[in-house]
Amino acid sequence: MKFKDRLFFLFSYTNATDIKEKYPNFINIILLNIFGVLFYFIIPTFLAKMIYVIILIGANLCFKETRGLVISCLPIIIWCLLFTMAKDIPLNWRRNIDVDTLYNLEKYFGSISFKFYKDPNVFLDLLAWIPYGIIHYLMPFFVGFYLVFYHKPGYTSAYLFFFGIMNSLGVLTQLIWPTAPLWYYKKYNTAPANYTMHGDPAGLGRIDELFHIDFYDTTFTGNPLPWGAWPSLHSGFACYSATFLIYLYPKCTPFFILYVLWIWWATMYLGHHYFVDLIGGLVYAVIPALCGIFYLRYTKPYHKDFIELRSIVVEEYDNNLITNEYPGNNKRGSVKKVPVEDDMEDNDRRNMDGNSTVVNGGTTNNHDDGVSSSSDDRNKGLSPADININRLSVIPNIDESNGKSMM
Numbered sequence: 001m002k003f004k005d006r007l008f009f010l011f012s013y014t015n016a017t018d019i020k021e022k023y024p025n026f027i028n029i030i031l032l033n034i035f036g037v038l039f040y041f042i043i044p045t046f047l048a049k050m051i052y053v054i055i056l057i058g059a060n061l062c063f064k065e066t067r068g069l070v071i072s073c074l075p076i077i078i079w080c081l082l083f084t085m086a087k088d089i090p091l092n093w094r095r096n097i098d099v100d101t102l103y104n105l106e107k108y109f110g111s112i113s114f115k116f117y118k119d120p121n122v123f124l125d126l127l128a129w130i131p132y133g134i135i136h137y138l139m140p141f142f143v144g145f146y147l148v149f150y151h152k153p154g155y156t157s158a159y160l161f162f163f164g165i166m167n168s169l170g171v172l173t174q175l176i177w178p179t180a181p182l183w184y185y186k187k188y189n190t191a192p193a194n195y196t197m198h199g200d201p202a203g204l205g206r207i208d209e210l211f212h213i214d215f216y217d218t219t220f221t222g223n224p225l226p227w228g229a230w231p232s233l234h235s236g237f238a239c240y241s242a243t244f245l246i247y248l249y250p251k252c253t254p255f256f257i258l259y260v261l262w263i264w265w266a267t268m269y270l271g272h273h274y275f276v277d278l279i280g281g282l283v284y285a286v287i288p289a290l291c292g293i294f295y296l297r298y299t300k301p302y303h304k305d306f307i308e309l310r311s312i313v314v315e316e317y318d319n320n321l322i323t324n325e326y327p328g329n330n331k332r333g334s335v336k337k338v339p340v341e342d343d344m345e346d347n348d349r350r351n352m353d354g355n356s357t358v359v360n361g362g363t364t365n366n367h368d369d370g371v372s373s374s375s376d377d378r379n380k381g382l383s384p385a386d387i388n389i390n391r392l393s394v395i396p397n398i399d400e401s402n403g404k405s406m407m
Contacts, residue, residue: 026065033060046088053081072157075164082171087224089175097193097227099180105276112275113182113268120206120269128266129207133216136234136263143241151248155296159244162292166240167233170284174228181229183271199226203270232273235281238263243289247296 036056043049057077060070070077106113140163147156180193183202201208204216220226242256267273 025063029060029063029066046085046090049085049088050081053077068157072160073164075161075168077164079164079167079171082168082175083225085224086171086175091195094195095176095178097178097180097195099184099188099190099193102179102230102274102276103185103190106274109275113273116265116268117182117186117203117271120203122210124269125203125206125210128203128269130266131238131259131263132234132266132270132272133204133207136237139237139241143245155248158292158295162288162295163240165291166236166285166288169288170231170233170236170281171225171228173231173284174225177230178227179229180227181272181277182268182274186271193227195227197226199223202272204272229273230277231280231284232267232277233281233284234263234267234273235260235278236285239282239285240289243286244292247289247293 033056036059040049040052040056043052057070057074060066144156144159147159181202183200184193186202187200199220199222201216201220204220208214208217238260242260246253246256264275264278267278268275
């Protein structure tokens, strides 16, 4: 399948040809969303923004061109909105910031994070900055595009959907239970925190100093959700992607685990998370990732082109079955090669004797009373692709032996 068709499938669960012929509204949809996003930023209140976003999402669901993408990315959209609108939530709706619980839990588990959050040097700063400040933000894009290139589009949809589920649940937890991160204890101990305080880049501030830039300081001080230590979504990002990729490439398991441990160390070394935050991120990541794996194993999403190609495989199989290897000529079910003419004569003799006959993929049973029942009757009104799908039941493991190689 062409890469262009894979991208179009993500948009609408169809292929590029169908998009051009049947759904020519892409330009209008792009303009709708551009102006829709711009208008979002001038809406003043939290509730008005929520209502507006629901309307905009509903408008996109009305178009077949973007319905698939909206469904796949709906949890991601919810997560981004929850995160960016956290600063707009009225103060009387917000809960008190917990500065004690995580610290006490960390002490209970041996103060692991405090052992790493000390004695900084330039080499360790750079070693921690690479996964925490760079790879973390790029990893979902890398995995998503990799799945588009090398796997059926259903894999990308599942990855995006459950990735959004993980992050939405994580941000909801952070809003319901706001907690102070590791850097807060280092600066203020367990003094009460309030929402007038800003976030802090902690160890990433040294990266700004090293490169003489003002990036992480501005980013973290302007963080709309600075009191979201638990669960750690840095840990969640890494654990979710690692779990998903371990399912696809089990031989690379040590590499993916090493990446998770690398980013865990970086979060503690830079002073952004306690160890218990990382365990929370692990739990929030693994459950959605396993749900995505379950979805892929037991639902088998199909692409339109895949069904058509599989139909061709079925037809070729039938031709080979008739001309070369017709099972059933041996009572024990062994395969016996029969010429086409002999095979047809054999079918005629069976028909005269009242035995079953294979005709165009349908099985006809001729009974003594002369009444004939055929699987072709059940195929009336179905499309050729659907008929071929029904015929797959007589071909063992057609999906595994041929489907995977085509995709």
